[in-house]
Amino acid sequence: MSIKDKLNIIINKLPKEVSLVAVSKTKPNDAILEAYEAGQRIFGENKIQEMTQKWEALPKDIEWHMIGHVQRNKVKYMAEYVSLIHGVDSFRLLKEIDKQAKKHNRVIPCLLQMHIAEEETKFGLDSSELNHIVSSEEFEALKNIKVIGLMGMATFTDNTSQVRKEFANLKSMFDGLKNSLSDISVLSMGMSGDYSLAIEEGSTMVRIGSSIFGARNYS
Numbered sequence: 078m079s080i081k082d083k084l085n086i087i088i089n090k091l092p093k094e095v096s097l098v099a100v101s102k103t104k105p106n107d108a109i110l111e112a113y114e115a116g117q118r119i120f121g122e123n124k125i126q127e128m129t130q131k132w133e134a135l136p137k138d139i140e141w142h143m144i145g146h147v148q149r150n151k152v153k154y155m156a157e158y159v160s161l162i163h164g165v166d167s168f169r170l171l172k173e174i175d176k177q178a179k180k181h182n183r184v185i186p187c188l189l190q191m192h193i194a195e196e197e198t199k200f201g202l203d204s205s206e207l208n209h210i211v212s213s214e215e216f217e218a219l220k221n222i223k224v225i226g227l228m229g230m231a232t233f234t235d236n237t238s239q240v241r242k243e244f245a246n247l248k249s250m251f252d253g254l255k256n257s258l259s260d261i262s263v264l265s266m267g268m269s270g271d272y273s274l275a276i277e278e279g280s281t282m283v284r285i286g287s288s289i290f291g292a293r294n295y296s
Contacts, residue, residue: 081115100286125151149173157181163228166190166200178221188228193243195232211257226263227251244278
């Protein structure tokens with residue numbers, strides 16, 4: 078089945094209010110172009126260097142989303158063009174994004190990444206860290222970033238009740254955050270294996286790669 082066909086199957090399953098990030102990490106430009114020609118405009122990458130090379134080579138109306146863990150010393154390489162940074166997991170990173178965005182006279186949209194999984198390997202803030210950040214005067218002073226929502230990854234498990242509980246927990250944090258940030262609108266949760274559950278629990282943005290592009294080649 079072609080990339081276009083697989084993409085259309087997924088798009089037809091998504092409610093109109095849910096955005097699709099096609100996760101193109103490790104995939105060649107011709108695969109991205111096939112999805113682009115089928116109408117997809119939002120692509121997600123997890124390595125800044127790879128994303129920058131693709132940004133330079135591919136159509137300029139693509140929205141590039143950084144969905145992986147972000148090292149502060151590499152923010153400068155994507156500050157010129159990145160459309161949304163999903164994995165902001167510390168205030169120090171938020172300050173660096175603000176600093177680099179200012180150099181390009183931009184306001185960069187960001188999602189704060191929450192730790193909702195039971196796995197220790199996942200990055201993210203807990204609810205007390207989230208509240209501390211958004212209620213601080215330092216946060217108010219950042220004029221070149223805009224926090225537009227939250228992101229999280231559930232535990233990689235076949236236990237759907239656990240995954241559902243973790244997504245519901247993130248949705249609860251998202252709803253609570255509206256008291257502090259009234260205009261947040263994006264709840265990024267759900268990937269190829271669990272996006273249906275995520276949508277049922279209130280996701281507004283899903284990150285899907287292998288179901289569109291096939292298995293990744295990390296060699």
